[in-house]
Amino acid sequence: MPVITYREALNQALREEMARDDRVFLMGEEVGVYNGAYKVSKGLLEEFGEMRVVDTPITELGFAGVGVGAAMVGLRPIIEFMTWNFALLAIDQIVNAAAKMLYMSGGQYPMPMVFRGPNGAALQLSAQHSQAFESWLAHIPGLKVVTPGTPYDAKGLLKAAIRDDNPVIMLEGEMLYNNKGEVPEEEYIIPIGKAELKREGDHCSIITNGKMALVAMKAADQLAQEGIRVDVVDLRTVRPMDVEAIATSVRKTNRAVVLEEGWELAGIGAQVVDYVQRECFDHLDAPVVRVHQVDVPMPYAKALEKAAKPDLGKTIAAVKKVMYLE
Numbered sequence: 001m002p003v004i005t006y007r008e009a010l011n012q013a014l015r016e017e018m019a020r021d022d023r024v025f026l027m028g029e030e031v032g033v034y035n036g037a038y039k040v041s042k043g044l045l046e047e048f049g050e051m052r053v054v055d056t057p058i059t060e061l062g063f064a065g066v067g068v069g070a071a072m073v074g075l076r077p078i079i080e081f082m083t084w085n086f087a088l089l090a091i092d093q094i095v096n097a098a099a100k101m102l103y104m105s106g107g108q109y110p111m112p113m114v115f116r117g118p119n120g121a122a123l124q125l126s127a128q129h130s131q132a133f134e135s136w137l138a139h140i141p142g143l144k145v146v147t148p149g150t151p152y153d154a155k156g157l158l159k160a161a162i163r164d165d166n167p168v169i170m171l172e173g174e175m176l177y178n179n180k181g182e183v184p185e186e187e188y189i190i191p192i193g194k195a196e197l198k199r200e201g202d203h204c205s206i207i208t209n210g211k212m213a214l215v216a217m218k219a220a221d222q223l224a225q226e227g228i229r230v231d232v233v234d235l236r237t238v239r240p241m242d243v244e245a246i247a248t249s250v251r252k253t254n255r256a257v258v259l260e261e262g263w264e265l266a267g268i269g270a271q272v273v274d275y276v277q278r279e280c281f282d283h284l285d286a287p288v289v290r291v292h293q294v295d296v297p298m299p300y301a302k303a304l305e306k307a308a309k310p311d312l313g314k315t316i317a318a319v320k321k322v323m324y325l326e
Contacts, residue, residue, distance in 0.1 A: 001182040009151035009183050010040045010172070013158035014078070016187075018048055021076060024162055027054040027063055028080030028117075037082045038118060038177050064090035064115070068097045071113040076162060081117035084133045084171065090115075098167040099142030111142075114161045116170035119147075120211065120261045123175070124305060127297035130174075132262035134209070137169045138239040138271075144192055145169040145239040149213035151181040153236055156190030164192060173211030193237045195245035201229030204319050205249040207272050208259040209235040212310065216259050219315040230319060238268050246272060247279040254285040255322040259315055264292045286322040291315050 004012075018024045025048075026041060032055040035042040045053040056063040060081060067077035081087040087094070094115060101109045121130035138145045144166055148154040154172065161168035198213060199220040206216040213234040220230045231249045235241060250256050256276055258269040269290045276288055294308040320326045 001184045003180050004151055004183050005177065006151045006154050006172070006179045006181070007038060007040055007177040009155035009181075010158055011042055011044075012183070013155045013162070014041065014044060015047065017159055017162045018044065018052060022052075023074065024076045024078065025052040025054065025070075026078045026080060027056055027067060029056055029058055029082050031055060031080050036080065040177070041080070060086055060090035061093060064093035065097065067113055068093055068101065068111070071098070071111050071167075072101065072109045076112045078114045078116060078162065081115065083129060083174070084117055084119045085129050085131055087115070087117065087133075094137075094143070094167070094169075095140050099140050102166070103142060110165040111167040112165045114158070114168050114170055116158070116161075116172060118174040118177075119171035120174050121298055121305075121309060124300055124302060125298075126300040130298035132210075132260075132293070134171060134238050134260070135262055135267045137171075138268060143167055143169055143239060144237070145171065146192060146237045147171045147210035148236060149173065149176065149210050149234060151179065151183050153190060153196075153234075155183055156188055157192065157236065160189045160192050163189070168192065171210065176211050179214070190236065193240040193242060195233055195235045195237070195242035197231060197245070197249065198234045199230060199232035201231050202253055203229050204255040204257060204322055205231040205233060205253045206257045206259055206315065206319065207233045207235065207246055207249070209238055209268065210261060212259045212261050215310070215312055215315055218312050219319065222312070223316060223319060228319065228323070241271065241275070243275050243279065246275055250276055250280040251283045254283050256284070256288045257291060257315065257318045257322060258288060259291045259310060259318075261310060262293060263295055264290065265295065267292055286324065289318045289322050291318045
């Protein structure tokens, strides 16, 4: 299969879906002339024109609301945020309009729209530009929330999100755009709500999502050199969450580590642990351990930022802890 970047995979998904359905359009800051802040929309303005690749002012609440209205009248908007940190300004349209419209209209107004953009920490972007919003958005009924960690998943999930008749949140890892991976040339869709077993083992399960899936796979490879075999369950979607995939893995390995990018309190990992204790309590040989960001705003100083983030070393230590190896 061709090896392409995460950015190119997203671009392919956008191009293919815009060519397939003329109701699909892209709107956001710098998506047109500048080709997107992260160059995800490169070439789309030239191919589809300014009616379908729409540059907006710096007004997240405004263009998110335009997208909601467009979806109500039958179009399929894709709203790009330069970063999900800026999308806080649009949270009213996301939570009170897009997520509620189908319910409050008695089924009269589907919301076939996608909100997408970079999520989580990069390198030294400090507290206001480094937040992971999975748990915030997954809390809201009416939204679907996907967190692809690989180019393959990014393309397949974005295509599924664009075709979905519900509002879908697409959280793209801030540091993933240059990552490369195999992506088939033929058409494919990844079902929303379906996890993937990315590594297979029988000693411990690492349950994760988004760019932390890459950390989990590196941990699995390193642990294998020490004779420790782990499952890596990449949720890919955090709402709805694939509880059966979680349970199947933990019932096999009898131990679990939950690896997430966000903070501990009320995080995605807390929900995973809840599912594990409900579905797998009698199978557990050790308490579930969580690996997450330290409970502070993200520091700017490089050494402090590194200390705050979940990483490979912390993940390996957590696996050994649940196996009582250290």
